[in-house]
Amino acid sequence: MDERAAPIETASASAATRRPGDAGRALRMAAPGVLATAILTAIATLxxxxxxxxxxxxxxxxLGLVVSHVVSVPDALRPGVAFCSTGLLRTAVVLLGTGVSFGQVIRMSGGALxxxxxxxxxxxxxxVLVGxxxxxxxxxxxLVGIGTAICGASAIAAAAPVLRATKEETAYALATIFTFNLLALLVYPPTGHLLxxxxxxxxxxxxxxxHDTSSVLAAGYAFDQQAGIQxxxxxxxxxMFLVPVVVGLALVQGLRSRQERAELRIGRLVPPFVWGFALMAAVNGLGLVPAPVxxxxxxVAGVFIVAALSAIGLQTRLDTLRRLGSMSFALGMVASVAVALASLAWIRWLGL
Structure with missing residues (x-):
């Protein structure tokens, strides 16, 4: 989700040198993976x-996780699966904006601030204290704290360069977040019903x-449709809290060079699909989107969410968890439980 725009000159040059057959070749390369994801999506829906x-x-x-561990996903499927795991999830979030008005977004999010x-x-x-x-x-x-408290892997990707974290530290943090994303997906819906x-x-x-947007959507829609929207x-x-946190880290850390300061652009810290969701909610709030549409x-967004999560499962290997030491696991457990209990306590106290 941490996307960086290419310089205008580079983009123009690539556009000028792009051959007409490139788009068709990319579609042909993606087709097998998209088809495999579609089949898995149909099974998951059923x-x-x-x-x-x-x-x-x-x-x-x-199901994607099971398939990726029972059989090795062929290289021919990887381009299409990668597209489904990222592009479809972001598109789904934008489309969900047409189902709510901007006023509803303010009301839903205002109580959660x-x-x-x-x-x-x-x-x-x-x-930090437990670490x-x-x-x-x-x-x-x-890194684990930011990933737990804000938005998972995308927060880690945004903060790692600012903190000048090593590749090993970043990998450990990502593995920790992934572990508790998966556990949350399995634990939250039944716990919510139990409570x-x-x-x-x-x-x-x-x-x-x-932590991550994909697991949030999966858990929410596993509970019910309204919970998924909320x-x-x-x-x-x-x-959106990623912006002040990363900027604050940069001020504390101190950016040494002009290049580092140039790379820290607020617009790049917030994924584009977040703005897309807000725009669609604003358009819908003006009454420009008919109810049937x-x-x-x-x-369509619901189907895309299932497809994206199926593709994420196909891309995921649990082998990376072998590198996750007991200390990192304990750190992730404390952070995840602390955030979960604090959030639940506030919800109970506010009477939501």
């Missing part, structure tokens, strides 16, 4: 209808406590 406690999106992710701010502080503080007690490097604990949470309460809980809105609001686009 199975998910009989597993209401899990849902199609979470089922797709788990206090929870987001509190869990951010608790997540960062608990991670220090365990003797872990400060840069690693900071008798409403759709709004569960969506707020998932949106403020689960979780999406809250999660995208939470992502909005309903159809939201159904």
């Amino acid at each position: 199975v998910g209808t009989h597993l209401p406690g899990l849902g199609a999106a979470a089922t797709g992710l788990l 206090l929870i987001i701010a509190t869990t951010l502080v608790i997540g960062m503080a608990s991670t 220090r007690a365990l003797g872990l490097p400060l840069r690693l604990t900071t 008798g949470l409403s759709s709004a309460a569960f969506g707020t809980w998932a949106g403020t406590a689960i 979780a999406t809105v809250v999660k995208l609001t939470r992502t 909005s309903g159809a686009l939201n159904q």
